[in-house]
Amino acid sequence: MKPLNMIRSCTASLPFENIDTDRIIPARFLTTTERAGLGRYAFNDWRYHEDGTDNPDFPLNQADAQGCRILVAGHNFGCGSSREHAPWALLDYGIEAVISSGIADIFRSNALKNGLVTIVIDESEHRALLADPGIELVIDIAEGSISKPDGSAIRFELDRFARHCLLNGVDQLGFLLDADADISAWESRRAANPYSMEKAA
Amino acid sequence: MSPRTIIDKIWDAHQVRAESSDTPGILYVDLHLIHEVTTPQAFSELRSRGLKVRCPERVLATLDHSTPTLPADAEGRRPYVTAEARHQVDQLEANCQEFGIELNGWSSEHRGIVHVIGPELGATQPGMTIVCGDSHTATHGAFGALAFGIGTTEVGHVLATQCLLQRKPKSMAIHVEGKLRPGVSAKDLILHIIGRIGVGGGTGHVIEYGGPAIEALSMEERMTVCNMSIEAGARAGLIAPDQVTFDWLQGRPRTPRGADWERAVAAWRTLASDAGARYDNEVHVDASAIGPTISYGTHPGMVTPIAAAIPAARDAQEAKALAYMQFDGGQALTGQKVDVVFVGSCTNSRLSDLRDAAAVMRGRQVADGVRVLIVPGSVLIKREAEAEGLDEIFRAAGAEWREAGCSMCIGMNGDIAQPGQLVVSTSNRNFEGRQGPGVRTVLASPRVAAVAAIAGVITDPDAFQERAA
Numbered sequence: 001m002k003p004l005n006m007i008r009s010c011t012a013s014l015p016f017e018n019i020d021t022d023r024i025i026p027a028r029f030l031t032t033t034e035r036a037g038l039g040r041y042a043f044n045d046w047r048y049h050e051d052g053t054d055n056p057d058f059p060l061n062q063a064d065a066q067g068c069r070i071l072v073a074g075h076n077f078g079c080g081s082s083r084e085h086a087p088w089a090l091l092d093y094g095i096e097a098v099i100s101s102g103i104a105d106i107f108r109s110n111a112l113k114n115g116l117v118t119i120v121i122d123e124s125e126h127r128a129l130l131a132d133p134g135i136e137l138v139i140d141i142a143e144g145s146i147s148k149p150d151g152s153a154i155r156f157e158l159d160r161f162a163r164h165c166l167l168n169g170v171d172q173l174g175f176l177l178d179a180d181a182d183i184s185a186w187e188s189r190r191a192a193n194p195y196s197m198e199k200a201a
Numbered sequence: 202m203s204p205r206t207i208i209d210k211i212w213d214a215h216q217v218r219a220e221s222s223d224t225p226g227i228l229y230v231d232l233h234l235i236h237e238v239t240t241p242q243a244f245s246e247l248r249s250r251g252l253k254v255r256c257p258e259r260v261l262a263t264l265d266h267s268t269p270t271l272p273a274d275a276e277g278r279r280p281y282v283t284a285e286a287r288h289q290v291d292q293l294e295a296n297c298q299e300f301g302i303e304l305n306g307w308s309s310e311h312r313g314i315v316h317v318i319g320p321e322l323g324a325t326q327p328g329m330t331i332v333c334g335d336s337h338t339a340t341h342g343a344f345g346a347l348a349f350g351i352g353t354t355e356v357g358h359v360l361a362t363q364c365l366l367q368r369k370p371k372s373m374a375i376h377v378e379g380k381l382r383p384g385v386s387a388k389d390l391i392l393h394i395i396g397r398i399g400v401g402g403g404t405g406h407v408i409e410y411g412g413p414a415i416e417a418l419s420m421e422e423r424m425t426v427c428n429m430s431i432e433a434g435a436r437a438g439l440i441a442p443d444q445v446t447f448d449w450l451q452g453r454p455r456t457p458r459g460a461d462w463e464r465a466v467a468a469w470r471t472l473a474s475d476a477g478a479r480y481d482n483e484v485h486v487d488a489s490a491i492g493p494t495i496s497y498g499t500h501p502g503m504v505t506p507i508a509a510a511i512p513a514a515r516d517a518q519e520a521k522a523l524a525y526m527q528f529d530g531g532q533a534l535t536g537q538k539v540d541v542v543f544v545g546s547c548t549n550s551r552l553s554d555l556r557d558a559a560a561v562m563r564g565r566q567v568a569d570g571v572r573v574l575i576v577p578g579s580v581l582i583k584r585e586a587e588a589e590g591l592d593e594i595f596r597a598a599g600a601e602w603r604e605a606g607c608s609m610c611i612g613m614n615g616d617i618a619q620p621g622q623l624v625v626s627t628s629n630r631n632f633e634g635r636q637g638p639g640v641r642t643v644l645a646s647p648r649v650a651a652v653a654a655i656a657g658v659i660t661d662p663d664a665f666q667e668r669a670a
């Protein structure tokens with residue numbers, strides 16, 4: 001993962017609640033064994049008509065949404081399945097950050113591990129952003145702030161570890177592999193007492 | 202020590218390293234379930250880093266999502282929907298071989314939906330941490346395990362280290378008081394609960410279901426309840442293990458034997474939440490007030506008693522959902538014409554579910570123009586159902602009796618409906634396009650689904666039964 005600090009981009013809006021992972025990428029595209037190239041399926045059944053032509057009503061197909069890398073989406077974005085294909089598809093499509101008033105747990109965890117920034121802001125700020133697509137925002141990950149064109153800023157909280165990983169491009173698997181001695185120690189304790197519910201740490 | 206919930210107990214026991222404000226904790230995983238869809242990229246990552254699978258014996262693998270549910274032909278060729286689907290299955294077989302993982306593949310009687318075979322084998326046990334690259338992993342919580350879905354990157358983490366980086370989730374207690382009325386199933390109960398707390402109501406939480414109505418459920422019913430925890434946004438859902446749990450597990454292929462069994466049960470009895478343990482959230486539900494319940498919208502929180510009218514849209518989102526479903530607020534759900542009925546999925550594909558459907562379909566005919574797919578959850582369940590003659594009941598009624606797999610729950614294997622068709626489905630998700638582009642899905646219990654198959658329209662099962670009597 002490449003280190004990531006700032007995202008400066010116009011916003012595209014999907015003002016719908018509960019956009020689930022089947023909407024983000026339908027299951028029939030999950031038979032791939034690769035992670036690359038899924039952007040063309042992002043929002044497939046919404047973005048294209050059945051005959052494969054673009055659906056002009058899909059907000060991201062509209063002219064002012066082109067090239068926008070910040071997606072502002074309705075509450076509870078990414079609910080449903082655990083498919084990591086959803087953040088892979090969004091990243092490959094060109095989205096670098098998703099802003100909502102609520103983001104589903106597994107989606108958020110998957111997204112952050114791939115460098116797709118997920119930001120939860122309060123409802124009134126969220127409503128204002130949703131209603132005003134196309135404005136340019138600057139997301140500062142280290143600061144935890146989103147600057148708006150009028151000079152005001154929205155603060156957001158990001159899990160400290162997730163932020164550290166984004167800023168430094170940290171490889172989380174490497175972090176776990178480094179804990180090998182602790183893991184082995186846990187395993188030996190467990191082997192001696194397999195069903196114990198005592199505190200392990 | 203202050204009183205702990207079952208969630209605290211399992212969490213504490215599996216913490217390799219505690220979390221701090223800077224870093225998540227390291228949580229040890231007892232059982233890792235894998236299938237063909239969410240693993241290939243994880244194995245590629247291992248390969249590219251030259252890593253091994255740390256504990257192959259803690260990995261349970263099967264084929265379920267992309268697998269055809271029609272049998273192989275005389276030459277043994279299986280009717281995969283695409284070459285890519287076949288490749289995905291071949292890839293899991295090759296990965297398991299390369300990394301030394303036992304696969305419940307095509308020749309195993311335990312091949313089947315990943316959340317059906319874990320319990321069936323007794324691999325799922327109380328007090329365990331269980332993960333799978335699949336959001337319905339919460340199913341295993343029925344046994345008092347902490348079981349949750351993870352993404353593919355995390356599948357790689359668990360393969361390589363048997364651990365996950367995790368922050369402890371919040372806890373929610375759902376107390377279900379009273380008693381379910383006869384003919385009202387666990388599916389009706391969980392649909393009702395999701396309607397109550399909403400599709401985001403459990404976000405960030407692990408739900409513990411408890412109370413007299415939960416204690417009265419069989420293990421199969423408990424699995425149905427825990428299975429749909431994710432549809433309320435919860436990380437996991439679980440139920441404290443009790444004698445029902447132990448009796449169900451005893452003697453299964455992977456459970457301990459003899460003195461080990463006694464030791465295990467003694468430990469499992471200590472899992473239940475301590476009196477006075479604190480939850481971040483508590484919800485009370487009265488089981489006796491629940492009737493047959495179905496969904497009418499495009500997420501599992503849009504549910505209603507089957508006999509009630511379709512609720513009017515409260516906002517633009519619900520109006521959009523109703524438009525997709527081609528329903529109007531105020532209209533009756535009963536009487537809506539049904540095109541396809543699907544009985545299956547990790548929510549409702551166990552023997553008891555098939556029996557529920559067969560009880561309705563015995564000696565009756567599927568209505569003209571309705572296609573009915575009955576898909577058992579595992580090869581073993583298929584055999585057991587056939588030993589009881591359930592397959593004959595389904596076939597005689599005009600239903601299709603399929604091979605085990607996820608099938609029309611997710612439609613990855615080509616088992617889908619046509620645009621605009623209405624499917625009454627015992628699965629867990631009614632998202633737009635889940636069962637094929639433009640397909641309208643209504644979630645229901647096996648009993649309600651079977652009644653719809655016979656009547657050809659959505660029908661209140663209680664009224665149906667009265668008519669039949």
Ligand code: SF4
Pocket residue numbers: 265266314315316335337546547548606607610611628629
């Ligand atoms: S049956 Fe459906 S929900 Fe269950 S594992 Fe298969 S696809 Fe997922």
